[in-house]
Amino acid sequence: MSVIDSIDRVATPAANRAPETAVCIAKRERILTVAEDLFYRYGFPGTTMDRICAELGVTKPYVYYYFRDKHEIVETLAWRASLACLTTMKFPADDTRPAHLKLAEGLQRWVAACVTHFRASALAFRVTASLRPEFRAELRSLAHDFYADLGALMDESKEQGKLSFEDTTVTAMAMGGVVGFMYTWYQPEGRLSPDELVSRLTTTLFKMIGLRATPARARTTTKKPNKAHG
Numbered sequence: 491m492s493v494i495d496s497i498d499r500v501a502t503p504a505a506n507r508a509p510e511t512a513v514c515i516a517k518r519e520r521i522l523t524v525a526e527d528l529f530y531r532y533g534f535p536g537t538t539m540d541r542i543c544a545e546l547g548v549t550k551p552y553v554y555y556y557f558r559d560k561h562e563i564v565e566t567l568a569w570r571a572s573l574a575c576l577t578t579m580k581f582p583a584d585d586t587r588p589a590h591l592k593l594a595e596g597l598q599r600w601v602a603a604c605v606t607h608f609r610a611s612a613l614a615f616r617v618t619a620s621l622r623p624e625f626r627a628e629l630r631s632l633a634h635d636f637y638a639d640l641g642a643l644m645d646e647s648k649e650q651g652k653l654s655f656e657d658t659t660v661t662a663m664a665m666g667g668v669v670g671f672m673y674t675w676y677q678p679e680g681r682l683s684p685d686e687l688v689s690r691l692t693t694t695l696f697k698m699i700g701l702r703a704t705p706a707r708a709r710t711t712t713k714k715p716n717k718a719h720g
Contacts, residue, residue: 514556517556518556520546521556522563525563525567526613529563534564534616538560564617565625568614589652593644593647594701600669601695604672637663640662645658647699654699664698665698
């Protein structure tokens with residue numbers, strides 16, 4: 491079974507894999523929301539299944555019905571966030587817009603996804619050593635595809651005279667650093683709203699490659715920790 495197949499299995503109950511009801515889906519999502527906050531606050535070693543259950547106000551069988559262990563929980567969170575953030579440079583084959591317009595949209599989608607999935611995205615960086623080698627390989631593959639798509643759009647836009655930068659790889663990686671290391675300094679409750687941060691970061695990326703465009707108004711969806719019991 492592949493890593494992704496293993497992660498996809500959390501879409502069905504761990505006990506008998508019967509089709510889920512809306513109630514089951516809601517319960518699983520509640521576990522993920524609470525666990526995400528705990529992993530973010532206490533790290534992987536400091537977040538035990540006991541702590542997750544205590545925060546939820548449930549017994550262990552409640553959580554084990556949906557997840558084998560905390561590794562499966564953290565990998566589910568990290569994969570969801572990585573998939574949301576690292577597929578933002580993909581466009582339908584029949585999208586015939588100029589490359590620089592797709593690039594502008596893709597960059598904003600990328601930043602918006604990283605802000606929306608901030609806590610889970612941070613997990614992928616903070617708990618790397620705790621992830622299974624095969625899972626880390628899947629994340630690296632996803633990142634490789636992302637930078638390949640980003641670089642292709644940058645090169646095409648530059649050839650069309652819409653961008654100005656020196657080296658594609660160096661510039662793309664520098665842009666990745668601007669967004670990727672947000673987990674070291676971003677405060678979700680800080681002075682900038684999520685939408686304002688998306689706008690400012692996207693503008694910064696545009697300037698790094700000489701893209702003359704104004705980011706569209708951002709629409710992020712912030713997820714607040716759910717500590718409700720029941």
